[in-house]
Amino acid sequence: MKTLRILLIGFFVSLAFARPGFTETSLQQRGAMLYAQHCASCHGDTGKGGTGVPLSNTSFQQQVSDRFLFNTIKYGRPGRVMPAFSQLDKQDIQAIVKHVRTFSSARPPKLSMAKITGDISNGKELFHKHCASCHGTDGKGGKGTGVTFSRPRDLPIIAPALNNIGFLKSASDQMIKDTLMQGRDNTPMVSFLKQGLSEKDINDLVAYVRNFERYQQNYDHEKYKNEPLMIESESPYDLQTTIDNIKRAAVGKNFRLIRVQNLNAGLVEESKENTSQVIIYFCNFQMLNEALAIDPRVGMFLPCRITVVEQAGVVKVMAINPKRLSYLFNNDELNRLCGGMHDTYLEIIEEANL
């Protein structure tokens, strides 16, 4: 009864929001609510950054148009953690853009949409000299997810990917130029005018960055979309021997055993645990550290784990499929690591089955 009432109220409230032409204040509230729900976890409650880059930065707000913010939300940054919010409608995205603008009193720019022409080959040379150290060769961006201070980082803010289709669809030539001319205060991105480049050099760089559009490959992160959810294999041994074999194989691959437990341990009294579903946890701390630096959220699938079960006389060995899970993170950097982890799981299982 109570839940019904709550649901009903919720329904009416959401109807009120869904009406076209709602008032300015409700638009603001909606923007704030959507931001809290979809963005704050990464960019911070007030846009100061976290897992994502800071949105409250004054120079950033002065350099990017509402169109840039709108398209960035809509298309995301494929393979670079920032999700595409294609499920949100136009009004919702506009509400979020409005909310993002409250993080700073800076005025949004009036940007020209005109194409900036320049010498691409000179731009390329300059890029390798001045930009690639942070933005990566070919502009694929710095490693990691943003600005998280809670873990050691090479840079306080990770340089965004410039060859990313989400970026290129959002940024106008003028915006890229302004960023290079002015830099972004309080970030590693400095003014290259002040660094001694000429305006012509900067135009050449803009032309080179725009030219990335021509080299859009299939994104890495889509590649694992259709992978099976788990790795699975039948063991020729009995349950206990299989468990011992897995333990030995994992240690042989430089893992440290963490714990062996029944799957439902902690859910039922010890005497009622199901002893034919057993989990073996193991870890390599160097790998764990590397994974958390690429994306702190992957800890959810760690420590490493192999599950051994006996059902109807058959012993099976199972593991999550790291490749399939990598897809969840929209992070190309992680794909490489998860590809390796997938192979390691296979090797351990194969060796245990020998």
Added chain:
Amino acid sequence: MRLYRYLFIALLLSLAPFAAAEQLLMARVNMTFPEAMLKLQETIKQQGYTISRVQRVDIGLTKSGYKTDKYRVVFFGKAEETEQLTKKFPVLLPYFPLKIAIFAEGNDTLITAYDPLLMFGESEPLLARAAQKWRSDLEVIFSTMREAE
């Protein structure tokens, strides 16, 4: 305050069918890590789950000489459901119990989980229904945490 929270949750739930593109559930909690840790466990229990274990990821890292902030994985489930569904649907075996990762970020705490509906939602009706329930429970947990102060 309480009513407000219910309203908020109800609102999120009514919007839920449209918010499907994010692959991971996440929330920023405006609490220090120890507070958030307590609140999370309490909230999970309120949804009718048993906490089976809290894995301390940070301890091993620190011991091995790596720098890290506080990091835990909280495992939870329901005894009977786990027993029955893992027998019927082996795909759950490597994934169960359910879990939420929780880690500090400055004075805030972040929580994150995979969306069971995206993982198991396109299977047999029984499993799909269970996945739908886990997802909506997780949504309540995440929005409660988001609102907590």
